[in-house]
Amino acid sequence: MDVNAYGRQLLSAEIDRKEHRNFVGGLWEEIGILQFNFLKDQGLQPHHQLMDVGCGALRGGVHFIRYLDPEHYYGIDINASLIEAGKRELGEAKLEHKMPHLLVNDKFELGRFGTMFDYAVAVSVFTHLPMNHIVRCLVEARKALRPKARLFASYFEAPTQAYLDPLQHVPGDIVTNCDADPYHYAFEEVQWMAGAARMKVERVGVWGHPRGQIMAAFSNDKS
Secondary structure: OOOOHHHOOOOHHHHHOOOHHHHOOOOHHHHHHHHHHHHHHOOOOOOOOEEEEOOOOOOOHHHHHHHOOOOOEEEEEOOHHHHHHHHHHHHHOOOHHHOOEEEEOOOOOHHHHOOOEEEEEEOOOHHHOOHHHHHHHHHHHHHHEEEEEEEEEEEEEOOOOOOOOOEEEOOOOEEEEOOOOOEEEOHHHHHHHHHHOOOEEEEEEEOOOOOOOEEEEEEOOOO
């Protein structure tokens, strides 16, 4: 499922130079702590089981792993070299004793961890994916989320469905597209994808992302 340059494998020397921090979009500390604080505000507690979809080199993962009980963090990513970079970040942070679960997988097969999750997060993931890949992710998430659990996912928002023109987002000045990476979606399109995966979605809205990504919360809550 390598749909963009994110699939390029970093060399060990590049990881030594911490080039993975820019490779995943930069703003390493800012976005890492932002997503951690956001989930804490949403009720994340140390005893919860957390799934980090598109965990990359653990930009947010380092903060989550430090906070969560041992073995309660799960991360999945398509890029094996970024998982390796994340392990090095853990070593430098002296967090190996927290024993996070990390998996390289290109089909969002969250069920391979063999557990159910209280929270899931996907920051700057849907922004790089076409609809069919997002639907796959949501289907797999639905099967792995506990009742009332939610997947928080960020996306670039378009003003209308099928918004064909390039769209510049403030802040950050990122230009997104209807049919090329990085992608934008109207919330109605996000609702359609959730429906296709038999999930519900709520628009959380602005959450302080420095490049203007909007947050949505997906659930399979039947209440």
